[in-house]
Amino acid sequence: KKTLTWVGFFFFISALGSAFAMDPYTFSFFRFIGGLAVGVSSIAAPIYISEISSPKNRGSLGVLYQFSLVFGILIAFLSNYFLTGFQGGQDWRWMLGIEALPAVLYLLMTFRIPDTPRWQILYKKNDQLALQTLEKIYGDSSTANDVLQQIKSNDAHQASKPQNFWSKKNNRVIILAFVISFFNQLSGINFILYYAPEILELAGFATKESLFNSVFIGLTNIVFTFAGLLLIDKLGRKQLLIAGSIGYIVSLTGVSVAFYQALDPQWIALFIFAFIASHAVGQGTVIWVFISEIFPNRARALGQSFGAGVHWVFAALITLVGPSVIAIYNTNPWPIFSFFAFMMVLQLFFSIFMMPETKGKSLEEIDLVINKNNYK
Incomplete structure (x- = not known):
């Protein structure tokens, strides 16, 4: 609970500090503070939700975290779209500063919640x-x-049987957390979300059209995340990841072929929307719920930290190399999407042959199933 409260405080400080920054160094500092808050929230929020939920609704309540993320992305897309041209060269300050409103509301609400x-x-x-x-x-x-x-x-x-986090006892859950986090980023989701306007411009859309399509990407994300919320406790985590993997493969292959064949830009936009839908109902729905469930109670915080760390390290690498990769393939980026499609074939094998189902089980029952050899 206290961690979640501090997250809200840092979000608020980051928003105001970034908006009123007078130089690049101050701006970077406050964006760094915001980045820390994002990272910590991706650890604390899923753990909190998993520990205050029952086996019947833990999946859907866990997806509310992801739903809130994609809803925030949609609001950010809309906010940026409508604030473009609001104050000329100062538009970016308003785009960043307006984050302080939901941040302070969240901060106040954390004072009303109990510990798990x-x-x-x-x-x-x-x-x-x-x-x-x-x-x-x-x-x-x-x-x-x-x-x-x-x-x-x-x-x-x-x-x-006290053991440290990296002991043999936790090998399987550590591998599961690493692999699902690794594939989450190697799907290309953040590459497409971060660089959607640039990708759509390469497809042939004008700048304003690209920003407008980015809003529809956010809308698609939120609609299909809501679908995942409704399905995760009915179909289970494993089935959703399998379905999402198949959708990834089809949509990413479609984007690649459309770029390679120089098809109409509308086809590229359509396949990107299908990709976002596949992510939202699959990986986007499953990852934070799954990682928050699979670790034993006393290892859950470190386990969630590990999984989130892998996720954000690869997200940072995608962000770092993204502009360079786009510059290399600026005439035709089809190899980028072919690579992501291949990685999703590997994820499909992982979801079929390695991933356990956690639907309908208490956290203690999940520990017993995954780590059954440790209870003999």
Whole structure:
């Protein structure tokens, strides 16, 4: 809870500092503060949601985190579109500064939320407070007490075999977290989101049309993320990732072929929208829910940090090399999308043969299934 509160504070400071920056160094400093807040929120928010949810709704509630992200992206696209030309050369200050409004609203709301029951049991050693929180989550004292005992029993087993995070015991979950985070970025999602206007201009759209299509990319993202929210607790994490992988392969291959054959720009835009839809209902829906579920209670914070770290390291690399790659293939970028399509073929094999299903299980049951050899 305290971590989430500090995240809101840093978002607020970053927005105001960036908007009023007087030189590139100050601007970079406040953008760095914002980047830290984004990174920490990608660790703390999924953990918090997973630990205050029941097995029946943990997936859909977890997807609310991703839904909020893509909703924010859509709002940012719309905000930037409407603020273009608002104050000439100072437009960027308004585009960044307006972030302070949702940041302060979020900050105030964090003061009203409780700690998670697992935090209250494992770190505050307050079973009674945890039981009250569990009763709010499950709606009846009997189920809440059963869950309380399950959490304590699971922790007692982990405490009887203390090991560090990098021990052999956690090998499988570490590999799962790394691979799903790695493929998330090697799908090309941030490359396309970050450089959508440039890609669409290469396809033949004018600058204003490219910005307008970027708004539709954000709209597609939010619509299909909502679809994932409705489906994740019905179909499960594994099935959504398989479906998303197939969609990735088809859409990325389509973009590549359209660029290679110099087809009408509308085809490229259509395939990009299909790619965004595939991501939103697949990887975008699954990744943060899945990583927040698979680690044991006492390793969850480090595990989520590891998974988020892999995600953001590769996101940073994509951001770093993106302009250079676009410059190399500025006449025809079809090899870029062919590479991403190939990586998604590998993700399809991962989702079919390696990924376990976590739907409908408590966090302690998931630990028992994935790490069953450790309980013998």
